[in-house]
Amino acid sequence: xxxLLAALLIVLFVLAWQGVASLESVDDLTLASPVETWQxxxxxxxxxxxxxxxxxxxxxxxxxxxxxxxxxxxxxMHLVRPLRDAAYPLLVASQAIPIVVLAPIxxxxxxxxxxxxxxxVALICFFxxxxxxxxxxxxxxxxxxxxxxxxxxxxLRTLRSxxxxxxxxxxxxxxxxxxxxxxxxAVFGEWAGADEGLGRLVLLGNxxxxxxxxxxxxxxxxxxxxxxxxxxxxxxxxxCPWNRKERPA
Amino acid sequence: xxTEAEAPTVEPLSxxxxxxxxxxxxxxxxxxxQVRAHHVMAxxxxxxxxxxxxxxxxxxxxxxxxxxLSVAGARGAAARRAACAYMPQRDLLLPWRDAxxxxxxxxxCEGVPRREARRRAEPLFERFGLADFERSxxxxxxxxxxxxxxxxxxxxxxxxxxxxxEPFGALDAITRLDMQEWLAGALMDExxxxxxxxxxxxxxxxxxxxxxxxxxxxxxxxxxxxxDLPRPRSVTDPALVELKARALEALRA
Numbered sequence: 001x002x003x004l005l006a007a008l009l010i011v012l013f014v015l016a017w018q019g020v021a022s023l024e025s026v027d028d029l030t031l032a033s034p035v036e037t038w039q040x041x042x043x044x045x046x047x048x049x050x051x052x053x054x055x056x057x058x059x060x061x062x063x064x065x066x067x068x069x070x071x072x073x074x075x076x077m078h079l080v081r082p083l084r085d086a087a088y089p090l091l092v093a094s095q096a097i098p099i100v101v102l103a104p105i106x107x108x109x110x111x112x113x114x115x116x117x118x119x120x121v122a123l124i125c126f127f128x129x130x131x132x133x134x135x136x137x138x139x140x141x142x143x144x145x146x147x148x149x150x151x152x153x154x155x156l157r158t159l160r161s162x163x164x165x166x167x168x169x170x171x172x173x174x175x176x177x178x179x180x181x182x183x184x185x186a187v188f189g190e191w192a193g194a195d196e197g198l199g200r201l202v203l204l205g206n207x208x209x210x211x212x213x214x215x216x217x218x219x220x221x222x223x224x225x226x227x228x229x230x231x232x233x234x235x236x237x238x239x240c241p242w243n244r245k246e247r248p249a
Numbered sequence: 250x251x252t253e254a255e256a257p258t259v260e261p262l263s264x265x266x267x268x269x270x271x272x273x274x275x276x277x278x279x280x281x282x283q284v285r286a287h288h289v290m291a292x293x294x295x296x297x298x299x300x301x302x303x304x305x306x307x308x309x310x311x312x313x314x315x316x317x318l319s320v321a322g323a324r325g326a327a328a329r330r331a332a333c334a335y336m337p338q339r340d341l342l343l344p345w346r347d348a349x350x351x352x353x354x355x356x357x358c359e360g361v362p363r364r365e366a367r368r369r370a371e372p373l374f375e376r377f378g379l380a381d382f383e384r385s386x387x388x389x390x391x392x393x394x395x396x397x398x399x400x401x402x403x404x405x406x407x408x409x410x411x412x413x414x415e416p417f418g419a420l421d422a423i424t425r426l427d428m429q430e431w432l433a434g435a436l437m438d439e440x441x442x443x444x445x446x447x448x449x450x451x452x453x454x455x456x457x458x459x460x461x462x463x464x465x466x467x468x469x470x471x472x473x474x475x476x477d478l479p480r481p482r483s484v485t486d487p488a489l490v491e492l493k494a495r496a497l498e499a500l501r502a
Contacts, residue, residue, distance in 0.1 A: 143337055150308050150335035151406070153358040161354065165345050242344035242386060 032212040037219060040212035048201070048213075052220050055198040058114055058186040059224065062121025066178055069122060070129030071171070077130075078137040079159070095127050099185070103192030117189030117197075124185045125178035132174030136167025169243045172236035179228035183221050261285050262307070262410055262442055267316035269302055275467035276302045279316065282461055282470065287440035291453035293496055294463030300446040301338075303468065304412045307444060308335040321409045321442075334408040338415045340399035342387040348394075349374070349383040352401040359406055373401055377435070393424045400432070404439065411443045417452065429455055433480060450496045454489050455482055462499040472499035 014034050020026060021033035032040070041048065073091075077084040099120060106116035140163050148158045190199030202217040204210075237244060262284040269277040276299035284290040294300050305311045307318060309329030318324065321332040334355070342351045352373070353366035361369070374383050377397050387395055396416060403411060416432070417425040429452055436443065436456075447453055453460045454476055462472040476492055483489070 141341070143339065144341050146305075146310055147335065147337055147341055148358065150310060150330060150333065151355045151358040152331060157358055161357065162343065165343070168345075240345070242388065 029209055029211050032215040036212040037215040040210075040216040041219065044213055044216065048198070048216060048220060051196055051198045051201045051217075052224070054196045055183070055186050055190070055221070056224060058117040058189065058197065059121060059182045059228070061114070062118045062185060063125055063175075063178060063182050063228075065118055065122040066125030066182075067129055067175065070126040070174065070178075071133060073126065074130045074133035074137060075159070075164075077134060078163070079155070084134075091127065091130060094123065097123075099124060099188050103188050106189070107193040112193055112195070116192065117186055117194070120189040120192075121182050121185035125182050128177035128181075129171065129174035132170045132177075133167055136170025137163050139170070140166050168240050169236065172232060172240070176229055176232045176236075179232050180225050182228065183225040187221065262290070262321070262444060263317075263319045264303075264307070265317045267303075267306060267313045267318060269299065269306060269311065270314050277306075277313075278467035278469050280463075280468060280470055281316075282473070284442055284444060284459070286442055288458040289436065289443040289445060289456055291445045291447060291457035291460045292463060293447060293450055293453045293460060293500065294468060295465050295500065296448060298463040298465050299468035300448075300463060301414055303463075304335065304414050304444065304446050307410075308333045308412050310335070332408060333410045333412050334403045334406060335412045336399060336403040336414065336416055338418055340387070340395040340419075342395055342398060344387055347384045347386055348379060348390060348398045351387065351398050352405060355402050355406045370401065370405055373405070376438075377401055378431070391424075392420050393428055396420065396428060397431070400435070404435075404441075409442060411441045413443060413445045415447055415449075416445070418447070418449075425449075425452075430481075432456060433482070437480060450493050450500070451484060453496060454492045455484055460492070460496055462496055464502075471502060472496070 018034050021031045021036075028036075073087070077087055102123075103116065103120055106119050110116040110119060144162055144166075145158065148162055153161070186197070187199035187202070190197040191203050194200045198217050198221055202214050202221075205214040205217065262282070264280055264282045267277055267280045268275065280303065282290065282292075292300055292303060302311065306313055307320060307329065309320075309326040309331075312326055318329065320329045323329050323332045342348075343354070346354070349367050349370055350363075352370040353361075353363070356366035356369060357363055371383065374380055377400070379394060379397055379401075382390060382394060387398070390398065396419075400416065403413075417428045420428060433456055445453070445456060457476050459473070459475050461470050463469065464471045472495070474492065474495060476489075478486065478488055
């Protein structure tokens with residue numbers, strides 16, 4: 001039923017898109033219709049797929065770096081109180097940096113290859129992971145920590161047996177947010193300088209007035225983000241089955 | 250019984266003039282108690298009389314502002330922690346571990362490898378009426394079963410003194426009666442020195458060898474009497490009812 005409603009909403013959205021695109025007053029160069037976009041998707045299939053692959057690799061590697069950095073940072077900040085107090089403002093500040101401005105500098109620093117893309121994806125993706133995981137680690141019931149202390153548990157034992165497992169759902173929440181914004185990060189990275197990737201293709205298409213191809217690229221980027229989100233949600237269900245249903249009182 | 254309980258000769262549990270303040274509030278005021286080896290001491294008192302604070306003091310989770318505590322001869326907080334097994338009011342089972350894993354947790358905290366800890370916990374499941382539920386997750390167990398798993402976790406490391414904080418407070422009345430009966434039986438099989446905190450006078454006189462009644466804040470011992478009745482006991486035994494009346498009177502004074 002829920003799937004049906006979601007599908008219906010998508011159909012409605014595509015119909016509305018087609019409707020608006022068919023209006024006399026709407027320029028073909030501004031908005032490609034779904035039909036034109038579909039045409040571009042099938043005509044430029046191999047071009048789009050090749051470039052989508054490049055972007056997907058940037059996104060996945062960037063996410064992996066972000067997850068590793070996010071977990072290390074959150075655990076470190078959780079274990080060392082002064083580090084948490086000291087690093088939190090910096091953590092927040094890192095997200096105020098306008099990526100659009102930073103991206104070209106990254107390209108200068110890391111050269112033209114995959115480096116700057118990874119750096120940008122990781123920079124915007126580690127934040128939701130770190131913040132959510134930190135909340136999870138801090139949110140463990142005090143009673144449970146007291147019990148662990150009474151049983152003679154070491155700090156590491158409590159972290160491993162209680163704090164980390166109980167904050168797994170928080171980690172996944174962060175990862176879901178990260179997965180959705182990761183694609184944007186990769187596009188920014190490619191805009192600043194790249195010779196392949198969907199972001200670059202979209203930028204080129206824009207300059208060359210190939211509007212349907214631009215929209216085709218956007219559709220693929222969107223699908224990529226949605227698929228990543230769904231994948232993380234699936235992983236969460238497989239890894240934290242206890243979190244699915246509420247405990248009966 | 251495969252736990253390490255038999256080995257140490259249990260020293261009495263002793264509190265002398267224990268006082269605990271939180272800011273300007275005095276939670277406990279000069280509490281003195283002596284518990285003999287393998288006896289059950291029940292602490293009864295109205296809510297807010299510092300019962301849980303008393304347990305946490307004994308458990309080495311807090312230090313008193315005045316007075317002295319000794320658990321199996323241990324005086325320092327860390328040594329007290331090592332001598333006690335503390336069972337909290339709620340079962341606090343870890344939802345991602347099965348029942349066996351939860352029961353084994355206390356052993357793992359002492360450095361026993363996970364597999365070995367599970368192996369040691371396993372034989373107790375049948376005895377504690379939990380057979381076939383070893384692999385069940387906590388959300389698949391009833392309230393009474395969860396409490397039994399929690400009790401198993403408390404018992405397994407073989408610490409000489411058990412501290413039970415209203416262990417059946419969260420259960421419905423009928424399950425509570427079953428569990429009290431079950432605990433009395435479990436303690437007959439496996440004698441330990443027990444400090445049982447409760448607000449339920451029936452539970453206190455049914456389970457304990459000695460009952461101490463605490464006054465409302467600041468908590469002081471206002472009565473302290475033996476329950477010298479054979480087990481198994483009956484809740485309708487006139488002698489038990491009489492002691493219950495004595496405790497209630499002390500509570501209301």
